[in-house]
Amino acid sequence: MSTIQDFTGYQPTWCPGCGNWGIGVSVKLALVQLGLSPSSTFVVFGIGCSGNMNDFLNAYSIHSLHGRSIPTAIGMKISNHEFTTLVIGGDGDIYGEGGNHFIHGMRGNHDITVIVHDNRVYGLTTGQVSPTADKGFKSKSTPQGTLNIPFKPLDIAISQGATFVGQAFAGDTVSMVKIIKSAISHKGFSLVNVLQPCVSFNKVNTYAYYKERLLNVPKVFTTKKEALSFVIKARSDDKLPVGVIFKKDLPTYTEMLTQLKNNTLVKSPKTTDIDSLLEEFI
């Protein structure tokens, strides 16, 4: 059995009070409690404050490019589907720069868990607006307030093919561990959007802001329609749901590939014989 120390790398460099601390601990606790070890886990990190977890969390990992963590993780999972595969990134990384991969990665129900540190700002570049910020949010890049309405990761994930959609709050590690554990245990594309205060650059969406608005999800919805109605209703009530919102069991991408029935791709027999392929060219 591995311990939390096995997963612990360098001392984090996050700001004191940053929501990342809670997320970092919760990820480690979830992995330990699920009986995983750093050498049985793939993690792909995005670029940003959240991605800097690469040095703080031990695993077989890639600190990838900004926005590109999802396809990278899909490549790893297809190649060795016996490994638990996580993506850790921020809202700017996964919903902004990597938005196309987020939308399309879900369509194949790849068995990966995507954990998004959603703090509504760009922290590492010192405070510009992110895709999830509310309309009117003032930042270094939008001094007059952003004209864009916010990106809606939960709605998109539910409708676009994610088979597990949850939301956690960085200030509540106990329930966050539970949500992350169910996300990892779920076979299929899992999204955990984590509401995270940025103490340095977001003076609007603070711990207090979130606490006032949190709403426990009453039950896990199994139809898209119910899940979406719940999410939309919560938004109109100015509430932020926390918990597992949607879950549906469907075959994963690697389960659907007949050539991976008996082996992982990395262990599949070497088939370099081209004689029979050449016949079609004669």
Next chain:
Amino acid sequence: MNEILWKIGGEAGFGIKKAGLLFSKLLSRLGFSIFNYTEYPSLVKGGLNTFEVAFSDSQKSFLKKDIDVLVCLNEKVFNVSKDYIKPDTRVIFDPLTFKPEGEFIKVACPVSKILDKSGNSAIFSNMIFLGVTLFIFDFPIEKAFSLINDVFKGKSEEVISVNKKMISEGYSWAKENLGEKNRIKLNKVSELKKRAVLTGNDAFALGAVAGNCKLYAAYPMTPASSVLSSLALWQEKVNSVVVHTEDEISAVNMAIGASFAGVRSAVGTSGGGFALMEESISLAGITEMPLVMLLAQRVGPATGMPTWTEQGDLLFSVFAGQGEFPKIVLAPGDVEEMFELSMKAFNLAEIYQTPVIVLSDKFLSESYENIDVSLIKEIKDRVGIDRGKTSETFTKGYLRYKDSQDGISERVIPQKNGVFYQANSYEHLEDCHTTEDPKERIKQVNKRARKIKTYLKKHFSSPKFYGDKDSDIVFVSWGSTKHSILNAMKLLKSSNKKAGFIHFTHMYPLSTNLGSLFMDKNKRYVLVENNSTSQLGKLLRMELGVNIESKLLKYDGRPFLPEEIRDFALKI
């Protein structure tokens, strides 16, 4: 020696390529060497598609200017081809469609009448024309029938019999109406080796399988798309996974993820898609991840002329990716070299743990040649699989980016209960953790750069010299211009002019020892490139300090014809 050029053309959607490919396979089975070249606009229906089949009783065949048989499904093909028609060219046409004027041998076959009589639609006119062709060359119709049986395997009996019937109708018409005098007499071909009719893309796809590539990720883009469709079709048979991704950025990062997991992977695209992949080339560079990329060039910039050929991305591939890191660029000159270098690319990517780019272009990617199956097998055995310092086991204190004399660190494939490590896009320590320490930075930059030296010592291939050592003129070129130049040299020989040819396939990094190749004061060196800025010329100037003044450049989207190169050489 017979050197024949047969050309068919018509509207897109009328089986121009199908007829051309059938004819090529037939020729290949009869023992001829073939070379095909196809031109088509970027649309699905209408426009003008042409397919040229050059064939010969010698070992290699190649395009030439003069057409021997022109098959016109419409008037357009005649109009674009009439400058290449000689008095003894057989022009086959349907007099009910149009009546060509000029001095040549007219073969007026009433194709639409034959179709009406048999109740078949115009899409079968290609088969009637093929039947006429068979008669002209006196090729056995039974051979064509057995080819149809093989090629249409899995199709309904009806489809097979209609195709055969239309070929027979064409053949019978020709037999009754043309007579012996209109036939073209060919030498007997004796050697009947089993040969495969392959494009450069087919050769890359076969090289990927032979090189144990297990994951291919791509977004369709002309002229690279047929690699995606071939590998997708074969994936279950060869235990690989092919993913058509949402974009090229996704494709390249998926390949990098697969590579991390220990699987050989590749991507394929053209210039536009390659531009999107650039940042990840840099990622593969710093994380020292094996990555094979097929860059099938087409006419740029931007959307350019999507279905035409150009060697416009040599420097783009050499300089691709931000920052400084080792990268290997290969440019095969023909189908045979494509098979060999694509297999080699998978080895080099793992040995040097860095991106390897295989440069092709529309001309190489989509033109067919037939090569001996035995030769393909021999190359496959010779190149083999070499994974370099890739291993499944590790020793205590394992460091992924450990400094080493040859610049290459050991790469352990992730195993459960193995030794975890990260591939870090940030500059890193030997143990993978992020660093901004100046000494560690220099250590890793130097380590990575040392891989170039190792490559130049161990795996770089100097350009190949062809032709006469004592010639006045030496062509200097790279990649797919190879056969245009070799054939130009044959033509020059018959005009009593000797020529030499330096052909590059290993484009970058370049050994700096090559400068002496260009130092003979008694020779005139001529750069021949399918681009407007002479990119090889620039590369040689940059890397070797060699300046070649004389240039023959072509950038109209078409490949070089040997005659153009000969004429240029005769003038200087």
